[in-house]
Amino acid sequence: MATFVSGFVVGFTAVWQLALVTLVVVPMIAVIGGIHTTTLAKLSGKSQEALSQAGNTVEQTVAQIRVVLAFVGENSALQAYSSALKVAQKIGYKTGLAKGMGLVSSTRIALLIDTNAIYLID
Numbered sequence: 001m002a003t004f005v006s007g008f009v010v011g012f013t014a015v016w017q018l019a020l021v022t023l024v025v026v027p028m029i030a031v032i033g034g035i036h037t038t039t040l041a042k043l044s045g046k047s048q049e050a051l052s053q054a055g056n057t058v059e060q061t062v063a064q065i066r067v068v069l070a071f072v073g074e075n076s077a078l079q080a081y082s083s084a085l086k087v088a089q090k091i092g093y094k095t096g097l098a099k100g101m102g103l104v105s106s107t108r109i110a111l112l113i114d115t116n117a118i119y120l121i122d
Contacts, residue, residue, distance in 0.1 A: 008022075008023065021113055022113075025109060025110070025113045028109055029106050029109060029110065032102065032105045032106050032109070033102070033106065035102070036098065036099075036101075036102030036105075036106075039098045039102075040095065040098055040099065040102075043091055043094055043095045043098060044095070046091050047088055047091045047092065047095065050084060050085075050087040050088035050091055051084075051088050053084045053087075054081055054084035054085050054088065057077065057080045057081045057084055058081060061077040061081075
């Protein structure tokens with residue numbers, strides 16, 4: 001914390017305009033990081049639940065393999081497993097999109113501020 005505060009003190013004494021911009025940007029990036037982390041945590045929980053459901057289907061099928069074979073239930077067991085994996089796959093797509101959006105958002109703000117900071121120094 002001392003490094004953070006002393007960095008801003010030195011920044012305000014050297015180039016106060018750039019330090020002021022940094023003071024505005026850092027909370028924006030922190031908010032984006034918080035939203036990103038929260039979203040990924042929720043999607044991770046949903047993904048874990050979907051994969052657990054798929055594993056549960058496989059476990060039940062293997063445990064009762066004689067019954068499944070006796071009643072020709074291979075196709076229904078396969079369909080249940082495939083549908084559980086499709087749910088996990090869709091959640092995986094959403095997770096990838098959330099990761100990309102978080103990275104792009106924070107990088108876009110940093111680059112926008114960096115390009116505008118050139119005009120502040122002059």
